Amino acid sequence: MTISFKAYVQGRGTFSNVAEPFQFPGGEWHLRNIHTYPNSRVTWIADVRGADPNDLVKAALLATHAQYRMQPFVLMLPYLPAARADRGTPKGAAAYAWLANSLGAQKIIAVDGHSEAGVKPYNNVIELDATALIDRALMGRRYDAVIAPDKGALPRASAIAAHLGCPAVRAEKERDFATGRITGMRMLGATPKDWRYLVVDDICDGGGTFVGLAQMLNLPKDQLDLWVTHGIFSGKSGQLHDHYGRIYTTDSHPGAYTGAVRPFSIVPTFPIMFNAMRNGLSK
Structure with missing residues (x-):
């Protein structure tokens, strides 16, 4: 249920x-x-x-x-x-x-x-926001930078980067404007090869954007992890395990447990929602 x-x-x-x-x-x-x-x-x-x-x-x-x-x-x-x-x-x-x-x-x-x-x-x-949840997922793991896979992800990636005390960098999708299909990705900031990165976004559905980003970065798995607040993990998203060492999410969607990905950590959302409820109702 x-x-x-x-x-x-x-x-x-x-x-x-x-x-x-x-x-x-x-x-x-x-x-x-x-x-x-x-x-x-x-x-x-x-x-x-x-x-x-x-x-x-x-x-x-x-x-x-x-x-x-x-x-x-x-x-x-x-x-x-x-x-x-x-x-x-x-x-x-x-x-x-x-x-x-x-x-x-x-x-x-x-x-x-x-x-x-x-x-x-x-x-x-x-x-x-996700910053209230991410510490429980990471359990002290450190990162040199946070990556936003596109422009839309930049505000949440920047907030998490500030929370973790590291810089945020952004990727950009390259499209064929005749078809709308994504043909590639490129980074808009420096990504040294010896750094460890956390890719941050709100939703992972089929995982294609994150696979494409990892292929472009071409880093060993132990230098690239993924946080998505809502893990639907449909279709071929299980391929993410070929590119990311740790995949973190929350229990906000049943896909966290039933999808194609087996997350390293699934953070429960009820505790922070309960605290927000008590604070909100008391105002």
Whole structure:
């Protein structure tokens, strides 16, 4: 299951598996065995992983329960579905945001949204950046520089580089403008051959960009690692193991566990989202 139901009971802590989703023969979702906490201040939490719209329906059921009891409801959505579809029409980022917003959550908590345009449609959103997670993944491993694989990745790569105390450099994709296909990559800054690098981006789907970058750099695996906040790891992404010594991600998407890549480290997102929830609700 890619959704979990939790309850934060003030003074008692957080309880898991506080409701059980089930499906009627007609296809409708419902909840049963909902826990009760008499005479307590409760915040109900739907903690979603990935982009299955069925999970938003299940979350909506918990939201209606919270509304009935006049208690807060929080939607934890670390991976914002269709955040890459943040332009043109139909705009997938907006469509999923409308669904999420309809739940009436006091807070929607996301992690490392793909772009400002992908996050903007959400109401009451708290967006957490990857710097809050990366130390747990790296476990003290040092890097000489952080690489952004393209212009869009540069802000998050620069933030992580500043956090790690090293420079950031950027790669650029070369395209055939007649077909739109990527024909190669080049670095826009110096990349000494004896340095160790961490490539940083928000999402890895099929992994082609990262494979192309590694082939262009032509470094031994022990000098090149990869951090992606959201690991979908579809298709031929398993080839990344041929080029990167360590691949780090979070548990924001089920692909971290079921995809073609076997990450060196999978960082749990719930702890930082929980802290953000408590801080956000107290304001």
